[in-house]
Amino acid sequence: MSQIRLNHICKSYQxxxxxxxxxxxxxxxxxxxVFVGPSGCGKSTVLRMIAGLEEITSGELWMNxxxxxxxxxxxxxxxxxxxxxxxxxxxxxxxxxxxSLAIRKVPKKEIKKRVTETxxxxxxxxxxxxxxxxxxGGQKQRVAIGSAILREPNAFLMDEPLSNLDAKMRTxxxxxxxxxxxxxxxxxxYVTHDQTEAMTLGxxxxxxxxxxxxxxxTPQNLYDxxxxxxxxxxxxxxxxxxxxxxxxxxASGIAIESAGDGVEAxxxxxxxxxxxxxxxxxxxxxxxYEGQEVTLGIRPGDFILKKNAGxxxxxVSQAFPVKVLSSELLGSDxxxxxxxxxxxxxxxxxxDDEVARGDVIExxxxxxxxxxxxxNTEASIFAHGEKLAQKGVSDYEEV
Amino acid sequence: xxxxxxxxRSISPYAYLIPSLLVFGLFLFYxxxxxxxxxxxxxxxMGQAKLFVGLGNYKDLLTSPSFYNSLFVTVEFVVIVVVGxxxxxxxxxxxxxxxxxGIRVFSTAYALPMAIASSSAAMIFRIMLDPTxxxxxxxxxxxxxxxxxxxxxxxxxxxxxxxLNSGINFLYFSAGLSxxxxxxxxxxxxxxxxSFQMFYKLTLPGLSPILFYTVVVNxxxxxxxxxxxxxxxxxxxxxxxxxxxxSIYRDAFFNYRFGSAAAQSVVLFAIIMVLxxxxxxxxxxxxxxx
Numbered sequence: 001m002s003q004i005r006l007n008h009i010c011k012s013y014q015x016x017x018x019x020x021x022x023x024x025x026x027x028x029x030x031x032x033x034v035f036v037g038p039s040g041c042g043k044s045t046v047l048r049m050i051a052g053l054e055e056i057t058s059g060e061l062w063m064n065x066x067x068x069x070x071x072x073x074x075x076x077x078x079x080x081x082x083x084x085x086x087x088x089x090x091x092x093x094x095x096x097x098x099x100s101l102a103i104r105k106v107p108k109k110e111i112k113k114r115v116t117e118t119x120x121x122x123x124x125x126x127x128x129x130x131x132x133x134x135x136x137g138g139q140k141q142r143v144a145i146g147s148a149i150l151r152e153p154n155a156f157l158m159d160e161p162l163s164n165l166d167a168k169m170r171t172x173x174x175x176x177x178x179x180x181x182x183x184x185x186x187x188x189x190y191v192t193h194d195q196t197e198a199m200t201l202g203x204x205x206x207x208x209x210x211x212x213x214x215x216x217x218t219p220q221n222l223y224d225x226x227x228x229x230x231x232x233x234x235x236x237x238x239x240x241x242x243x244x245x246x247x248x249x250x251a252s253g254i255a256i257e258s259a260g261d262g263v264e265a266x267x268x269x270x271x272x273x274x275x276x277x278x279x280x281x282x283x284x285x286x287x288x289y290e291g292q293e294v295t296l297g298i299r300p301g302d303f304i305l306k307k308n309a310g311x312x313x314x315x316v317s318q319a320f321p322v323k324v325l326s327s328e329l330l331g332s333d334x335x336x337x338x339x340x341x342x343x344x345x346x347x348x349x350x351x352d353d354e355v356a357r358g359d360v361i362e363x364x365x366x367x368x369x370x371x372x373x374x375x376n377t378e379a380s381i382f383a384h385g386e387k388l389a390q391k392g393v394s395d396y397e398e399v
Numbered sequence: 400x401x402x403x404x405x406x407x408r409s410i411s412p413y414a415y416l417i418p419s420l421l422v423f424g425l426f427l428f429y430x431x432x433x434x435x436x437x438x439x440x441x442x443x444x445m446g447q448a449k450l451f452v453g454l455g456n457y458k459d460l461l462t463s464p465s466f467y468n469s470l471f472v473t474v475e476f477v478v479i480v481v482v483g484x485x486x487x488x489x490x491x492x493x494x495x496x497x498x499x500x501g502i503r504v505f506s507t508a509y510a511l512p513m514a515i516a517s518s519s520a521a522m523i524f525r526i527m528l529d530p531t532x533x534x535x536x537x538x539x540x541x542x543x544x545x546x547x548x549x550x551x552x553x554x555x556x557x558x559x560x561x562x563l564n565s566g567i568n569f570l571y572f573s574a575g576l577s578x579x580x581x582x583x584x585x586x587x588x589x590x591x592x593x594s595f596q597m598f599y600k601l602t603l604p605g606l607s608p609i610l611f612y613t614v615v616v617n618x619x620x621x622x623x624x625x626x627x628x629x630x631x632x633x634x635x636x637x638x639x640x641x642x643x644x645x646s647i648y649r650d651a652f653f654n655y656r657f658g659s660a661a662a663q664s665v666v667l668f669a670i671i672m673v674l675x676x677x678x679x680x681x682x683x684x685x686x687x688x689x
Contacts, residue, residue, distance in 0.1 A: 053585050074591030086582040090604040100590035103600075151590075 003029060004050065004155060004187065009059035011045050011211075019045050020211040023059070027155075032181050032188040034202035036195060038234070042211035043191045044159055050189065051080050051157050063154065079148035083160040085140040087132035094128040097147045118146045122176075138169040142176075149180065155187040162197065174200060195235055199223070207231050225386075229295060229378040232371055238300050238335060240371070241345040245274075245296040247372075251284040252276060254296065254372070256341060274317045274367060283385035284372075294381065297371035300335065303347035306362035314369075319362040327355045336361070431668075438661035446657040456662035466663070468638050469646045473622065476557050476642055480621040483561030485613060488568025493602075495569075496576045506573070513566030521630035524559045528631075549639040552632050556640050559631070560624050568613050575609035576602070611682050615675060622671055643667050 004027040011020040020042040027033050035043035048054040050061065052073030061068045068076055079100070087096050094115060095102070101111045119125045122142045132140055141161060148156055161177070162170045178201055181188055192198055198205050199219045207214040207222065207230075215227040226232035232240045245254040256272045276284070284290070306319035322338040322345075329351055336347045336355050347363060355361055372381040438456055440448035460466045491509035495502055512520070527534050528545040536542060545555045579602065587597050603610070625644045628634060634641035634649060641649070643663060651660035 051585075051589050053588065073585075073588040074593075076589075078589065080586065080589045082582050082586060084580070084582055086580065086586040088583055088587075088601060089580070090607070091600075099587070099592075099600075103590065103592050103596050147590075157589075 003027065003062075003064055004189075005060075005062040006046070006050075007060040007062065009046070009049060009056055009061065011042070011049060011054065011057045018057075018211055020049075023211075023213060025206060025213070025216065027187060027189065030185050030187060032190065032201055032203045034198040034205045035189070035191045035208060036193065036198040036205055036234075037208035037214075039193055040210075041208040043193075043206075043208050045211075046208075047080075047157050047159055047189060047191045050076075050155075051078055052076050053080075077151075077153050078155045078157055079151050079153040080157040080159065081141070081144045081148050081161045083163055085132070085137075085144045085164070087140055087143055089132055091131075092128065093124065093130050093132070093135070093143055096132065096143055097124075097128075097150055100147060100151045114150055118150045121149075122146045137165050138173060141165065141173060145177070145180070149184060153186070155189060156184075158188065158190045160191055160193070163192070163194070170197075177201060195237060199235070205235075207234060209234075225380070225383040226297075226371065227380050227383050229297065229373040229380070232297050232373070232380065236299055238346045238348065240297045240299050241340075241343070242373075243296050243341040243343050243345070245294055245372070247284055247289045247292050247294055248273070249291045251281050251290045253281075254294065256296065272318070272320050274365070274370070275315075277315060277368060280372075280382060283382055287381065287385055289372075289381065293375050295373040295375060295378075297373060297380075298365055299369065300346045300348035302366045302369040303349065304364050304366060305349055305353055306364055308350070308353070309364045315367040317365040317367050319364045321360050321362055324355055324357055324359045324361060326357050338363075434661045434664050436661075437657055438665050440658050442655075442657040444655045446651075446655075448658075452658070456658045457666075459659060460662055460666065465638060465641070466646070469641050469643045469663075472553060472639065472641060473643045476553060476560075476624070476640075477618060477621040479554065479557035480560045480564060480624070481614065481617045483558060484564035484568055484617055484621075485610075487561060487565035488613070489572050489606075491565065491569040492572030492576055495573060506569075509569040510566045512563045513570065515563065515566075517560070517563055517624070517626035518630050520559060520563055521627040524555070524627075525631055528555055546631055547636050549636050552636060552640050556624075556627055556631055559627055560621065563627070564617060564620055568617065571609050571613050572606065575606045579605040611678070615678050618674060618678075619671055622667065 004025075006023050006025045006027075009020060009023040010018050012018045023042075023046055025033075035046060037043050045054060049056050052068070052071060056069050063076065088099065091099070097115045097118060098111045101114065115128075116125070119128060122145065124139070124142060124146060127135060127139060127143070132143070135143065141164075145161070158177075162173050165173060174197055177188075177190075181201070188201075190197070190201060199222075202219055204216060205219055205222050206216045209230055215222060215231045217225075217227075222231065222235050226235060226240075229242065233242070243256060245256045247254050253273055253275045256274070304316060309316045309319070322340060325337040325339065325344070327337070328335040332351050334349050334351045334353065334355065336349055338345055338347070338361075349355070371383075373379065374381055374384075437446075437448060439451060439453060441450040441452055441455075443449050488509075491505075495506050495509060525546065526532070528536075530536060530542065530544040530547075533545070535545065543551055545551045583601055584597055587601060592600065623644055624642060625648065628640055628642055628645045629648070632640040634645045644667070647660045647663045647667070650656045650663065
């Protein structure tokens with residue numbers, strides 16, 4: 001069993017700005033937590049503080065009810081997998097796997113049993129006599145993972161374990177790590193900048209930016225209800241499109257100034273009005289957004305061609321014309337790029353719809369799937385509003 | 400025309416070798432063979448070969464207690480110097496392997512002995528080791544005649560030499576340490592290794608190629624120490640610091656026995672060569688290149 005609690009953890013290097021600011025997180029037993037964020041966001045630092053490789057500047061780190069701030073890394077009973085594998089170069093693979101047990105003076109027989117067991121589980125039996133230099137990247141990482149699980153620690157810490165591997169190997173190892181998690185039933189804390197890894201592996205994802213937690217949620221919630229414009233843009237590939245919009249004075253919808261750039265205005269007024277559903281309108285009203293400027297966010301997959309919109313049960317916006325800048329066929333999907341409100345946008349449509357560069361297409365949006373963000377705070381109005389509404393807060397300032 | 404071209408092509412590689420061959424020939428091969436030649440002769444005071452004695456000079460050496468003393472003193476000296484200079488260099492390199500303010504000052508200080516001439520260091524040590532005004536006796540509150548007491552003379556010279564040689568060892572070890580991947584120490588820390596285990600299981604094996612190289616170079620260097628003996632003790636008191644190189648010098652240029660000196664040189668050469676060969680054989684077992 002393993003519970004890890006991070007309480008107001010901060011980290012600063014030599015008294016300069018905080019690299020990690022007020023990090024609070026409860027990690028339950030058998031969770032697969034993924035820290036994700038752009039490089040330099042402090043995700044590795046948090047992991048290294050949990051491991052004990054970095055000092056905690058302030059705040060408390062608890063593991064299983066014990067304060068761990070000042071414990072040596074070796075006494076925290078966690079094991080770590082590094083990005084560059086960190087295998088001991090002059091030891092055989094067997095000795096690499098056995099190292100953590102050997103220095104604890106575990107009897108040789110027991111070591112041998114566990115090493116062989118682990119090697120079999122990871123398919124390393126043939127490699128035990130070799131040196132790390134004779135192994136491929138994938139094999140090295142498997143050895144590193146093997147030596148981590150051999151000790152049966154309370155938690156596995158993985159610091160971008162797949163980023164040195166090639167794309168194919170990465171996918172394969174990702175599946176293996178997921179399998180390992182299901183088999184071992186231990187807490188995993190995994191750092192990555194790759195959102196695919198985050199989305200596929202994590203039971204909960206922590207999105208970090210500049211040392212501050214942006215959102216902690218399940219992969220599905222993170223994708224469907226991003227808390228801020230940053231999270232919305234970071235999670236999902238291709239990333240979400242953002243355009244400026246105005247909330248109508250009765251909050252029944254939003255208006256976007258222009259149709260697609262480079263397209264002759266077909267109707268007299270160039271303004272595109274989107275009708276919102278009652279729930280969305282209620283939130284906008286509740287937090288007094290009537291007449292305010294907001295940012296509209298829409299995922300590429302939530303665009304739909306007008307000719308396909310008829311059969312949709314979902315609430316679909318009116319169509320507007322856009323001129324196609326380029327069109328990329330990705331097998332089953334097709335990505336269509338176009339300018340809208342001076343912003344380059346992308347729509348993910350079906351490959352069957354043949355769209356070529358220069359075409360003018362009529363496109364609609366799935367209205368229930370749109371996101372609105374506060375222009376100043378960049379917080380998601382709907383996600384934040386619903387959360388605050390649950391708490392009974394109804395103050396505009398809070399959003 | 401064609402023939403001419405081919406001959407230029409076949410000669411040119413040798414032409415490039417000529418400058419270095421000349422230098423080596425003049426300062427290395429010629430003296431080397433001349434030494435072997437001289438070792439088979441009795442010479443006059445001008446160092447000219449006069450009387451062929453075959454292995455006579457070697458026979459004289461092998462029956463001379465003075466030569467055995469020289470060999471024994473040299474071995475003692477080499478062991479102290481090599482162990483001392485390697486330990487000093489390694490310790491300095493380990494201490495300077497972490498980043499801290501002022502590291503450059505310390506690194507320079509540890510590497511500095513490399514830049515000091517052995518004879519000038521010996522001059523300074525002579526003052527420091529002086530029995531009445533020397534700082535060593537003052538600090539240690541001792542009354543030892545370091546240089547004139549047969550018990551301490553060899554140790555004094557050896558420690559000085561160890562310190563002198565530690566500078567270059569410090570540089571070698573620093574380079575070796577910076578080549579070891581930092582993350583393996585982090586993994587070892589998480590795996591639960593303490594700092595001794597990290598040193599024995601990670602640092603030493605990681606340094607082993609450099610350790611081997613420095614041992615070889617240090618042994619050769621220690622065997623050839625001369626300046627500090629010349630300045631500090633002149634082989635004395637008695638023959639207690641009569642290292643083989645100093646003995647060669649004394650035989651050749653004080654006693655004018657060039658034949659005997661040449662024979663000792665050949666023996667010294669043979670000893671160093673055999674030692675080096677043995678070490679290269681051992682290297683295959685103990686050294687791990689990753």
